[in-house]
Amino acid sequence: FTTSLNTLDDVQTGFTSGCDDYIKKPFELKELHLRVQNLLKRTFVHNKNELVNLGENLGFDMNQGLLFRDGKAVSMPKKQSRLLALLLKNQDKFLSREEIYSQIWDYDESPSELSLRVYIAELRKILGKERIVSASKLGYKYV
Numbered sequence: 001f002t003t004s005l006n007t008l009d010d011v012q013t014g015f016t017s018g019c020d021d022y023i024k025k026p027f028e029l030k031e032l033h034l035r036v037q038n039l040l041k042r043t044f045v046h047n048k049n050e051l052v053n054l055g056e057n058l059g060f061d062m063n064q065g066l067l068f069r070d071g072k073a074v075s076m077p078k079k080q081s082r083l084l085a086l087l088l089k090n091q092d093k094f095l096s097r098e099e100i101y102s103q104i105w106d107y108d109e110s111p112s113e114l115s116l117r118v119y120i121a122e123l124r125k126i127l128g129k130e131r132i133v134s135a136s137k138l139g140y141k142y143v
Contacts, residue, residue: 002027052088054127060084067126074126079104080119087123087132087142094138 001014006024014022021035050062059068065081067074076084082104086095101111120140124132134140 002032054131056128058127060088062088069126076122076126077119079115080122083116083119084123087140091142094135094141096139100139 001019001022002025003010003014003022004025005014011022011024020039023032023035052060052062054060057070060066061068062085065078065085067076067081067084083100086100086103097111097113097116100116104116105111120132120134131142132140133143
């Protein structure tokens with residue numbers, strides 16, 4: 001977070017809500033640069049060799065966003081790949097449509113309920129119907 005809220009309670013609220021870092025205004029550009037560099041190093045280190053075994057001779061490379069069946073890449077649209085990665089990162093947790101829209105669609109695009117349903121249907125064909133659960137008020141989750 002970059003914010004003018006600077007009490008200890010504000011910092012605590014930021015971190016408990018999931019932020020990676022909290023910088024109070026005013027700040028020096030050099031400090032911001034150092035913090036961004038540190039976050040990039042952490043992301044790079046944590047993303048090494050993240051091949052998720054999905055069973056049935058399926059694997060998903062979280063770094064490249066590629067799905068593999070029997071060791072061969074399976075072609076899928078970019079948003080569908082991003083959706084699968086998001087569901088895997090949040091396994092067993094419902095993600096609302098709004099959360100999915102904000103993560104999958106770029107800021108200059110309009111989210112599409114129909115497109116989301118198509119991506120979910122295609123993923124269910126590949127992974128199995130039982131792997132992606134939906135609930136009307138809660139959203140979708142990978143189990």
